[in-house]
Amino acid sequence: MDYVQITPRQRDEMLKAVGANSIDDLLKQVPDELRLARPLDLPAGMDELSLRHHLSDLAGQNQSASQKTCFLGAGVYDHFIPTVVDHLAMKGEFLTAYTPYQAEASQGSLQAFFEFQTMVCQLTGMDVANASLYEGATALAEAALMALNVTGKREIIVSQGVHPHYRQVLRTYLSDLPAIYTEIPLKNGVVDTQELESELETDTAAIICQSPNFLGHIERVPTIAKFAHANESLMIQCFNPISLGLLKRPGEMDVDIAVAEGQPLGIPLQFGGPYLGLFACRQQFVRKMPGRLVGQTIDAEGRRAFCLTLQTREQHIRREKATSNVCTNQGLLALRAGVYIAAMGPKGLHDVAQLCHNKAAYLAGRLADAGLSLRYPNQPYFNEILVQLRQPVDQVLAIANQKGIIAGYPVGRDYPELSDCLLIAVTEKRTKAELDALVDVLNPVGSAPRADHARQ
Amino acid sequence: MTHKTEKLLFELSTPGARAIDLPASDVPTTELDPALCTFTETGLPEIGQLQLVRHYTHLSHRNFSVDDNFYPLGSCTMKYNPKVNEWAASLDGFANLHPMQPDADTQGALALLYHLRVFLAEIAGLDEVSLQPCAGAHGEWTALKVIRAYFHDHNQPKRKIVLAPDTAHGTNPASCAMCGANVVTIKSRPDGLTDLDDLRAHLSDEVAAVMVTNPNTVGKFDAHIADMADLIHDAGAFLYLDGANMNAILGITRPGDFGADIMHFNTHKTFSTPHGCGGPGAGPIAMRKQLAPYLPVPQVIKTGDSYSLDYNRPKSIGRVRSFHGQFNVLVRAYAYIAACGAAGLRNVSETAILCANYLAQRIKHAYALPFGPPDGQPMAAAPCAHEFITVPQTILDRGVTIMDIAKTLIDRGYHPPTVHFPIHDCLMIEPTETESKAVLDDFADTMLELAELSQRDTAPFKAAPVNQPVRRLDEVAAARKPILTWTPGDKT
Incomplete structure (x- = not known):
């Protein structure tokens, strides 16, 4: 099925109308020697019924997180998605609309993005937000590039508490540019402020930290921001949007640029994408921001209306001098996040965050009772806990998987010194019974608590 | 399309309203250290579920989309998105x-x-x-x-x-x-x-x-x-x-x-x-x-x-x-x-090329093709690929701008072609392979009617769009003093 509606008879009529004897007359612009003389080597096309069987079969070869009990987080979280989110985001008028360059024909998406920008500001306490970027890691990279541009300095200092993928992406973005990438290690699972102070240079454009960080710990962002500002550097925070139902918002902690993976806001896990990059900053940087911005204006009759604005920052006007090469936002996903935030409201977002924290704390307590302690028991956490295991992590994960539990993320992959630790994420979807079942898997009967389990 | 103004979510907000309820906690509540927590109001909207659905449904009515409209948008390939x-x-x-x-x-x-x-x-x-x-x-x-x-x-x-x-x-x-x-x-x-x-x-x-x-x-x-x-x-x-x-x-x-x-x-x-x-x-x-x-x-x-x-x-x-x-x-x-398979993909491209040439053929006597065949010759003499550019000088000469044409097409239910790219004062038209011949013919008829209208009366071009939710926008003001978020007290 190729979705072509022109019938063979119409095709002949149209060929005749353009003065062609056959389609080859229209293809002669491609020289013979450059033509593909055979059909593409692809499987034969499929009717819809066969296609559905084929795709169902492929999907069925996966064991999704919904078929199991998911304690896997590491930057992507298995939150509840209200039915209205799917319903509204599936509307063809949103799904199949183009980028809103023609404002009069796009007031629906433009207003939805204006509302999204406003809600991101309300959620983060920041002054301005763009209409979204690709996803969390590239949003962070864009924040770093903006910091270089705003400050005229060259160094970016990054905490090792930032998601390992994000740090890798940042390194890729900064290589080939006149920029210096510096990582600072963690101490007790959080930013080592002494190390940070010693690394700060006059050439430091920004400090980047993530809070809650990759290990789940809440960083002392205001303290880190003080160091940054005393050094005339910018403070960039990577946050988890759901955590802001409870935690201090970036705007309350003197953060200059706040970025996040927006996936927790009503976007399915979908094997890593598409997701949603959130990007918010201080008003003073607005003309240096990357990405699409929607602004309010009036029409010829004085009515409120919305349009893309400050486009002179963008590639289609500024070309190589643009603030970024980004050409679109993640429209449909920004719409989803907007519907999600509005559906939850301030009370719902608070409740979700509190539920996540309650359940993580319950799990941590049950594990402690069983002699399995947190790796850094003194660090506050939101919904993700770092647990030190007695058996090899891979073995525990395999056993749990057999019981239908995805027990967590083996952080030893990225932090070799933590190879005996498991990072467990708990969302509002997990029930007490599921939490209890996880405890049983992590603490099999007969396995004695290790003598050093309480070490800091 | 509806003409009614749609309020912003924040103007629809009713304290205490909720669209979703969540399960009660089946574990004890644990308080985080208050020093880490926020206690300030966010200002996020509070809305019931039906009101939320209506709001976004109203917004959806204020959009053009491939499901609803023809998008002959050059370089963007706005083909059908199979369900x-x-x-x-x-x-x-x-x-x-x-x-x-x-x-x-x-x-x-x-x-x-x-x-x-x-x-x-x-x-x-x-x-x-x-x-x-x-x-x-x-x-x-x-x-x-x-x-x-x-x-x-x-x-x-x-x-x-x-x-x-x-x-x-x-x-x-x-x-x-x-x-x-x-x-x-x-x-x-x-x-x-x-x-x-x-x-x-x-x-x-x-x-x-x-x-x-x-x-x-x-x-x-x-x-x-x-x-x-x-x-x-x-x-x-x-x-x-x-x-x-x-x-x-x-x-x-x-x-x-x-x-x-x-x-x-x-x-x-x-x-x-x-x-x-x-x-x-x-x-x-x-x-x-x-x-x-x-x-x-x-x-x-x-x-x-x-x-x-x-x-x-x-x-x-x-x-x-x-x-x-x-x-x-x-x-x-x-x-x-x-x-699609191999044969389907080839048919996609052949048909995309045919549709573009057909559309160009139908309108080229009124819309000059700077890269088209010599006057009087059919498209097959110098065919385009899947899209073509026109610089409609006879319309422009009447004082009608490319943007005026674009906005007039919106009133006729068509998403405008790409404008001013890759050269100034052009329309770039790409019909794609998924449209029916009837749609191509209707669009061609509309384009010809506009060309003819421009020689008699340019006022409708200057006024357009008139039957959309909003008239033409003041985009210069939007950039001069950007308003990027809603603030309480802002008028509808």
Whole structure:
């Protein structure tokens, strides 16, 4: 099925109308020697019924997180998605609309993005937000590039508490540019402020930290921001949007640029994408921001209306001098996040965050009772806990998987010194019974608590 | 379309209203340290479920979309987005798969990605494909990083210049700048094709790549592309193909066959994934073997009968995004290619070319085609590819601007063609292959009627749009004093 509606008879009529004897007359612009003389080597096309069987079969070869009990987080979280989110985001008028360059024909998406920008500001306490970027890691990279541009300095200092993928992406973005990438290690699972102070240079454009960080710990962002500002550097925070139902918002902690993976806001896990990059900053940087911005204006009759604005920052006007090469936002996903935030409201977002924290704390307590302690028991956490295991992590994960539990993320992959630790994420979807079942898997009967389990 | 003003969510907010309730906590409540918590009001809206549904439904009525309107939008390939693709993306095994699950849990997803990789390599006529890039512009940037890495590895770090024609899409130079390359513009000839002499004059041992769109942005297949490729290769540089116009050549010719070394696809153009008011897209890149060691990690591979993600690529440029690509966009692209098959894809391009030529034929006596056949000759004498450009001088001469024409088309229910790109005062028209002949004929009739109207009365053009939710906007004021968020007390 190729979705072509022109019938063979119409095709002949149209060929005749353009003065062609056959389609080859229209293809002669491609020289013979450059033509593909055979059909593409692809499987034969499929009717819809066969296609559905084929795709169902492929999907069925996966064991999704919904078929199991998911304690896997590491930057992507298995939150509840209200039915209205799917319903509204599936509307063809949103799904199949183009980028809103023609404002009069796009007031629906433009207003939805204006509302999204406003809600991101309300959620983060920041002054301005763009209409979204690709996803969390590239949003962070864009924040770093903006910091270089705003400050005229060259160094970016990054905490090792930032998601390992994000740090890798940042390194890729900064290589080939006149920029210096510096990582600072963690101490007790959080930013080592002494190390940070010693690394700060006059050439430091920004400090980047993530809070809650990759290990789940809440960083002392205001303290880190003080160091940054005393050094005339910018403070960039990577946050988890759901955590802001409870935690201090970036705007309350003197953060200059706040970025996040927006996936927790009503976007399915979908094997890593598409997701949603959130990007918010201080008003003073607005003309240096990357990405699409929607602004309010009036029409010829004085009515409120919305349009893309400050486009002179963008590639289609500024070309190589643009603030970024980004050409679109993640429209449909920004719409989803907007519907999600509005559906939850301030009370719902608070409740979700509190539920996540309650359940993580319950799990941590049950594990402690069983002699399995947190790796850094003194660090506050939101919904993700770092647990030190007695058996090899891979073995525990395999056993749990057999019981239908995805027990967590083996952080030893990225932090070799933590190879005996498991990072467990708990969302509002997990029930007490599921939490209890996880405890049983992590603490099999007969396995004695290790003598050093309480070490800091 | 509705004319009624739709209030903002914040103006609809009612304290205490909720759209969703959540389960009660089945574990004790645990308070976090208050020093870490926020206690200030966010100002987020509070709305009941029905009101929320109505609000977004009203907004949906204030949008043009492919499901509702014809979009002859040049360079954007606004084809139909098949509904079965959405069904596929919503399958539990795809939608609810966590990206960090072990490979054993994700064999179906990895198999799909692997086969898509193979499909795209075949369509491109190139050896290797990376599915990582998030969108076309991200694909351009990734590909340029790959080229830079190649030259670093081959001890030619001074190759930092990228040549791009003056008709290139704006993302091309912007992507270059983001990887530290210097962009130099090369001229186009009056017939819209690349000026080979100017290209020759600019090639040197400092040039890393030449970015070319082919068929190019004026809607012509550049018959000299192979000669260009030879020039570029002789100078030791790579030919980068912007795949924006792949919808014109599927199964007819392949970038690898005409000399391209590396390219990006736009799945939301060529492979029917929905534009979603601006995203998500996906921008896979294809390349020759010699560039493959540098492609980003991870790469999906097949070993025996099992699929996995390969991170062990020591020469890789590294990661370009988190996790493994725009997976659920790629599911839709896969579903489309699988539905079409080889014969279907070829028919897609043949029909896209036929539709563009037919539409051009129907209107060209009133809309001059600067790159079309001589007056009085049919399109077959100098056919366009899947899109064409018109500079409607007789209408412009009446004082009607290109934007006036665009806004008038909105009133007639058509999304306007691309305006002022790649040259000033042009309309760029791409009907795609998925429209019916009746739609093409109706659109042609409307265009002809407007041409005729412009000679009698230009007032309707100046007033347009008049039957949309809003009249023409003051976009200058929006940029001069940007209002980017709602503030309490703002009037409707």
